[in-house]
Amino acid sequence: MMKDVIYLDNAATTPMCPRARETMARLIEHGLADANPSSPHRPGRRVRALLDDARDAVARLVGATPGEILFTSGGTESDNLGLRGAAHAMLRERGRRGVVVSAIEHHAVLEAARALEREGFVVEVAPCTRQGVVTREAVELAVGRIEARGERVGVIAVMLVNNEVGTVQPVADVAALARSRGALVMTDAVQAPFAEELDVERLGCDVMALSAHKFGGPQGVGLLYVRRGVPFDPILFGGGQERVLRPGTENVAGIVGLAAALAWAREERQAIEAHKRRLEARLLARLQERVPDVELNTGDAPRSPGLLSLHVPGIEAEALLVELDLAGVACSYGAACSSGSLRPSHVLQAMGLDEARVRCSIRVSIGPFNTLEEMDRAADRMAAAIGKLRAAGRTAVTVVGGVSVS
Amino acid sequence: MRAGRPRVLVAMSGGVDSSVAAALLVEQGYDVIGVTLQIWPEGIRPPGRHVGCCSVDAVDDARRVADRLGIPYYVFDFQEIFRRTVIAPFTRAYLQGQTPNPCVWCNEHVKFGALLDRAVQLGAEAVATGHYARVEQDPETGRWLLMRPRDRRKDQTYVLWPLTQEQLARVRFPLAPYTKEEVRELARARRLPVAYKPESQEICFIPDDDYRRYLREHAPEAVRPGEIVDTQGRVLGQHPGVAFFTIGQRKGLGLAAGRPLYVVDIDPAANRVVVGERDEARAWGLEARAVNWIAVPGLSEPARVEARIRRNAPDAPAVIEPAGGDPRRVLCRFDQPQWAVTPGQSVVWYAGDVVVGGGVIARAVKEEPPAGHTTPVEAPALA
Numbered sequence: 001m002m003k004d005v006i007y008l009d010n011a012a013t014t015p016m017c018p019r020a021r022e023t024m025a026r027l028i029e030h031g032l033a034d035a036n037p038s039s040p041h042r043p044g045r046r047v048r049a050l051l052d053d054a055r056d057a058v059a060r061l062v063g064a065t066p067g068e069i070l071f072t073s074g075g076t077e078s079d080n081l082g083l084r085g086a087a088h089a090m091l092r093e094r095g096r097r098g099v100v101v102s103a104i105e106h107h108a109v110l111e112a113a114r115a116l117e118r119e120g121f122v123v124e125v126a127p128c129t130r131q132g133v134v135t136r137e138a139v140e141l142a143v144g145r146i147e148a149r150g151e152r153v154g155v156i157a158v159m160l161v162n163n164e165v166g167t168v169q170p171v172a173d174v175a176a177l178a179r180s181r182g183a184l185v186m187t188d189a190v191q192a193p194f195a196e197e198l199d200v201e202r203l204g205c206d207v208m209a210l211s212a213h214k215f216g217g218p219q220g221v222g223l224l225y226v227r228r229g230v231p232f233d234p235i236l237f238g239g240g241q242e243r244v245l246r247p248g249t250e251n252v253a254g255i256v257g258l259a260a261a262l263a264w265a266r267e268e269r270q271a272i273e274a275h276k277r278r279l280e281a282r283l284l285a286r287l288q289e290r291v292p293d294v295e296l297n298t299g300d301a302p303r304s305p306g307l308l309s310l311h312v313p314g315i316e317a318e319a320l321l322v323e324l325d326l327a328g329v330a331c332s333y334g335a336a337c338s339s340g341s342l343r344p345s346h347v348l349q350a351m352g353l354d355e356a357r358v359r360c361s362i363r364v365s366i367g368p369f370n371t372l373e374e375m376d377r378a379a380d381r382m383a384a385a386i387g388k389l390r391a392a393g394r395t396a397v398t399v400v401g402g403v404s405v406s
Numbered sequence: 407m408r409a410g411r412p413r414v415l416v417a418m419s420g421g422v423d424s425s426v427a428a429a430l431l432v433e434q435g436y437d438v439i440g441v442t443l444q445i446w447p448e449g450i451r452p453p454g455r456h457v458g459c460c461s462v463d464a465v466d467d468a469r470r471v472a473d474r475l476g477i478p479y480y481v482f483d484f485q486e487i488f489r490r491t492v493i494a495p496f497t498r499a500y501l502q503g504q505t506p507n508p509c510v511w512c513n514e515h516v517k518f519g520a521l522l523d524r525a526v527q528l529g530a531e532a533v534a535t536g537h538y539a540r541v542e543q544d545p546e547t548g549r550w551l552l553m554r555p556r557d558r559r560k561d562q563t564y565v566l567w568p569l570t571q572e573q574l575a576r577v578r579f580p581l582a583p584y585t586k587e588e589v590r591e592l593a594r595a596r597r598l599p600v601a602y603k604p605e606s607q608e609i610c611f612i613p614d615d616d617y618r619r620y621l622r623e624h625a626p627e628a629v630r631p632g633e634i635v636d637t638q639g640r641v642l643g644q645h646p647g648v649a650f651f652t653i654g655q656r657k658g659l660g661l662a663a664g665r666p667l668y669v670v671d672i673d674p675a676a677n678r679v680v681v682g683e684r685d686e687a688r689a690w691g692l693e694a695r696a697v698n699w700i701a702v703p704g705l706s707e708p709a710r711v712e713a714r715i716r717r718n719a720p721d722a723p724a725v726i727e728p729a730g731g732d733p734r735r736v737l738c739r740f741d742q743p744q745w746a747v748t749p750g751q752s753v754v755w756y757a758g759d760v761v762v763g764g765g766v767i768a769r770a771v772k773e774e775p776p777a778g779h780t781t782p783v784e785a786p787a788l789a
Contacts, residue, residue, distance in 0.1 A: 319527050322439070322480050343483060392527040 006378045008331040010367030011163055011191060011307055017216030017368070020261035024218065024253050033252040038241060051252055054259035061266045062208070063199035064225050070242045071255050074222040075190040075211030079108035081235050081246065082186045082207040082224050083157055087116050089231030090154030090184060098146035098153035098183075099123045102134040102169070103350035104162050109188055110346070113157070122151045126158070131301035132167040132309075132351050134158055139174050143181060153183045160203070161192040164334035164347040164363055165298050166307030168195070175204035184230055190214055190222075193265045194272050194368075195304060206230045210262075212254065216368065217261030221254035272368045276306035279366045283375040284308070290383035297348060297361055306366035309334075309348070315389050317362045323385040329378050331364045411437040414578060415525040416534045417517055418442050418479070420467030422600045423536030423581060426589045429596050430580040431534055432475050439530065440472035440479040443521065445488040445611065470599050482524065484516055491515035493611060500621055500649035501628045503674035504750025507565065507717070508609055513537075514568040522576055534578035537562045538586075540759075541574050544701075550574035552700050552761040557585040564717050567754045567764025568698045618650050625649070632677035634659065637670065637686055645679045648672050653770070654687050654746030671770075672749075689747040689772050691739040693729055694765030701762045704733060711755040711762055713738055715747055726755055726762075736765060739775060747771075 007015070027033050027050075035043035037051045052066070059066040072078045083099070090096045101113045103125050117123040126142040128134045139156060146153045156178045158169050171187045178185035186207035192198055193215035200208055208225040212218055226232050226245065238247035265272070287294055297309040312320060317333050324331060334345035348358040366375075414436045416428040431438045442465050465481055472479030492511045499506035522533045538560035540553040550571050554561050569577065581589055593600060612620050621629060629647035636642055643661050645651065650658070655669040659681060670687045671680035692715070699705065705728055712721035722740045729735040738753060747770035754764040 318480075318482050319524060322478075322528055325480075326439075326478060388529070389527055392529065 005328045005330055006370070006374045006381070008329060008364045008366060008370070008378060010370075011166075011214070011363065011365035012332055013213045013219065014216055014367045015369050016213075016218060016257075017261050017264045019264045020212075020217050020257040023260040024257040027253050027256055033256070037250055037252055038239065047252055050256055051250055054255045057259045058223060058262055061262050062210075062225060063201045065228065067243070068200075068225055068228055070224045070226060070246045071250055071258075072222045072224055072246055073251070074220055075106070075188070075209060075214070076108040078190075078209035078211065078222045078224040079106060079188050080112045082188075082209050082226075083109055083112045083155060084116065084235050085226070085232045085245065086155045086184045086186055086207055086230070087121055089233040091121070092233065093231040094152075094154065094182075096152045096154030096183065097122050098143070098149075098151040098155075100126055100139060100142040100146065100153055100156045100183075102126045102128065102139070102158045104128050104132060104134065104164075104167075104347045105157060105159055106163055106188055106190065107346075109157050109159070122146055122149055128347075128350050129301070130352055131299040132162060132165045132297070132347065133301050134169050134174075136170055136173040136177055140177055143177070143183075153178075153181055155184050155186060157186040157188065159188040159191070160198070161189070161195060161304040161307070162347060163191045163307075164345055165309040165351070166191070166303040166365075167298050168192075168302040168304060171203050171205060172197070175206075178206075179204065191307065192304065193262070194269050194276075196269070196273075198266075200225055200227070207232075212258035212261055215261050215265040217258040218254050221251050221258050223258065268368075273305050275368065276366050276370075279370055279372060279375050280306050280308065282372055283364070283366070283379050286376055286379035287382055290379065291386050294386075297351065297353065297357075308364045308366075309361055310364055311353075311357055311361045312386055313360060314393065315386055316359050318359075319389055320362060320385060323389060324382065327381045327385055329381050329385075331362055333361075334363055411435060412532075413437040413439065413528070413530040414532050414534050415439050415441055415521065415528065415530045417521060417536075418468035418471065419536070420464035420471065420600060421536065422590060422593045422598070423538075425468070425471040425536070425598050425600045426584075426592045426596075427534055427536040427580040428471065428477065429475055429592070429598065431578070432477060434580075438475070438477045439528070440468060440475070440477050441521070442468045442479075442481050443484040443488070443516065444481050445484055445492075445516075467600055474596075474598060482521070484520060487520045488512070488516055488611075491519070497621065497625045497628075499750045500617070501625060501674070502750075503648040503651075503672035505652040505748045506750045507752045508611075509565040510568060510752050513566055518569055518573045518577060522573060526576070532576045532578045534580055536581055537566065537579050538581055539563045539566055539579045540582035541577055541579060543575075549701065549703075553582075554756070554759040554761075555579070555582045555584075560586050563756075563761050564714055564752060564754050567700070567752060567761060568696075569700070570698065571700075574700070621647075621649050630677055632679070634661065634679045634681055636667075637680060637682045642667075642681065648674050648677060648679060651679050652746075653748040684745075688743040688745050689740075689770035690743045690774050691724075691737065691771035692747050692753060693768045693771060694736045694738060694753050695734060695768040697734045697736050697763055697765035699763040701757065701760050705736065705763075709762075711738075711757055713740065714754045714756065715744060715767065716751055719744075721756060724755070734765075735768070736763075737771070739771070743774075 033047050035047045037048040055066045055069050059069050087099050099121050113123050124142040124145045126134050126138040143153045158174045160171050161168055175185040184206040187205045188209045190211045206227040211222040234245045236247055241247050293313050295311050297311050344358050414431055418424045418440045469479050492508050496506050496508045525533045538555040538557055539562050540555050542551050544551050629649055631646050633641050634643040634645050651669050653669055667681040668684055668687045670682040708725050708727040710725055713724040714721050722744050724738050724740045726736050726738045729737040749767050751767050753767050755762040
């Protein structure tokens with residue numbers, strides 16, 4: 001990577017925090033996790049103790065008890081296990097076949113819901129507002145559609161912070177609704193690790209997913225909170241780890257890193273959020289001063305600081321991101337997908353933005369380790385890139401698809 | 407990125423040709439940016455054996471090559487333009503009883519259309535590909551010439567004929583001076599991770615080159631059964647849809663005639679497939695439409711050329727002349743009748759190594775020209 005790159009893709013991966021780095025480095029360097037935590041011997045028990053300590057810490061940090069925390073391989077697994085585990089168990093135990101997901105969920109939830117639908121579950125999607133918020137009323141209507149189809153709702157999934165546009169969703173309201181209907185509520189909180197409301201009691205959720213690399217921990221490890229006593233089935237089968245709900249030898253070094261990072265994230269939460277808010281204001285002010293028509297796609301909706309969906313009129317995101325990459329600003333379209341290409345954001349589409357606006361929007365996500373000075377340089381580079389593309393846009397060689405071919 | 411070096415975008419498929427093209431440009435000192443065009447919906451790969459370009463695998467391979475070369479690399483989502491300018495006309499052509507060349511449209515509208523526009527937008531002077539073809543500027547006329555490459559067996563000029571002067575000025579074919587074997591050797595010498603990959607299939611979006619299955623799955627409503635008739639109009643049998651037939655086809659007719667019969671004509675208006683003897687699939691000429699001139703600004707007099715009417719057909723000596731008043735239409739008469747002149751296929755006219763121009767075959771001209779109508783041998787050679 002260029003030395004001079006300004007990293008503004010923290011929603012894809014946030015750099016590891018020093019605490020997690022040091023903790024994991026020590027663990028690996030001294031071989032502290034070099035045994036299987038399920039083994040019946042002293043080395044095994046020593047590793048098991050690390051795992052137990054991490055679980056205790058994590059549980060405390062999100063307002064849960066240790067027995068309610070499952071460690072997973074990350075956000076995608078947590079989302080899949082959370083939705084499928086709850087849906088299958090609610091059908092098996094309560095005969096509830098209905099699943100409601102919001103239109104702006106991460107693909108890990110949406111695709112899991114689609115898979116459930118193929119398996120015979122009745123799935124309804126709750127739309128969002130123009131500003132990217134899923135209201136309690138929209139969820140209630142979706143539940144009504146489930147009931148109109150002769151089924152009862154088993155699970156409702158609404159994320160806490162949207163990963164593409166940063167809007168905060170009224171999860172507590174949705175949880176209250178779910179409770180009144182006898183349904184479970186799952187929330188994908190992957191993009192909300194620094195949010196004040198990240199507490200399972202405060203949210204009232206039954207299932208909650210988190211991913212370590214969004215809050216300064218390592219990639220490849222996540223967690224799933226599952227409220228004690230709610231119906232829940234595994235999706236993987238094998239050993240008895242994680243209360244049989246997520247078998248497989250635990251990624252102990254990763255889990256210890258996750259716990260260290262989450263402790264840091266929650267302790268420093270207010271400072272981090274304030275920092276991101278300050279940086280965001282600086283970036284936006286300077287950028288809009290130079291390019292006045294750049295605007296937020298989310299209006300004045302409540303939003304997680306630092307996570308911005310920006311519309312740059314007339315400039316295709318694909319071209320802008322290349323120009324920004326070459327100029328040393330790393331940001332993205334919406335979600336990072338496997339091939340790294342742009343697919344029209346389902347979130348922006350759900351918000352009802354027209355096609356041109358969807359194609360001309362980028363995601364900028366500021367993280368805890370960005371600096372104020374970087375915001376000035378990033379804004380200048382962005383303004384320069386936009387100016388360059390706008391100048392070049394007037395000199396196209398061919399008319400794209402303008403010639404009839406048949 | 408050093409300032410002052412000309413920037414070139416290289417379309418990379420992950421295969422050996424485009425990888426070597428990128429490597430050569432880097433060595434020649436260009437500021438090279440690698441790109442792969444994603445033309446398929448995310449997560450959906452063409453089913454079946456998967457060796458085609460533009461898939462997720464291709465992206466992985468191309469990204470590795472770009473990394474090895476130390477160049478920036480991006481994936482562009484060109485699904486919409488590809489669907490609109492390649493796939494939709496492809497299906498439409500078959501339903502009209504024609505046999506299309508989708509690679510031609512992809513070159514015209516996607517690689518050297520939308521991608522070239524994107525390249526210019528990003529400050530690049532050209533788009534480069536791993537095509538085997540040559541572009542040179544004629545020092546006398548200033549026109550950009552499209553020419554056959556050194557490796558005549560790999561010659562891909564047949565699928566590049568629609569390129570305009572503006573497009574040709576901004577196209578680079580680094581493989582022009584090399585044979586395929588040399589290109590493989592160049593890849594090996596540079597330890598590019600693709601040196602031993604097999605050749606990709608013919609039409610990238612058709613799994614296993616089974617276009618009939620593709621049409622059945624993607625345009626089932628438009629595939630209508632009809633009659634198979636002989637050249638006298640006698641009904642010999644039924645066909646499942648004109649789209650499943652091409653001129654010269656012998657297999658799959660489902661006729662028990664006791665002698666080999668060939669498709670000699672397709673009449674989409676009557677939804678009929680016409681069959682006949684092998685000789686009846688021959689034509690003395692063709693009328694081309696949508697003609698694009700490369701070596702010359704236009705055609706006012708008859709001219710002697712070699713015509714290629716299929717990707718792998720031998721070049722046939724012929725004379726071209728304007729057809730009526732439409733400058734985009736040309737009449738092409740062969741010295742000897744050619745087999746399976748197929749509407750929808752491209753016809754490309756050459757003068758030696760130079761592409762004079764090309765067009766889409768509108769119709770075959772079956773009739774032998776009356777004696778004394780023209781004297782093709784006396785027409786001047788072009789270029």
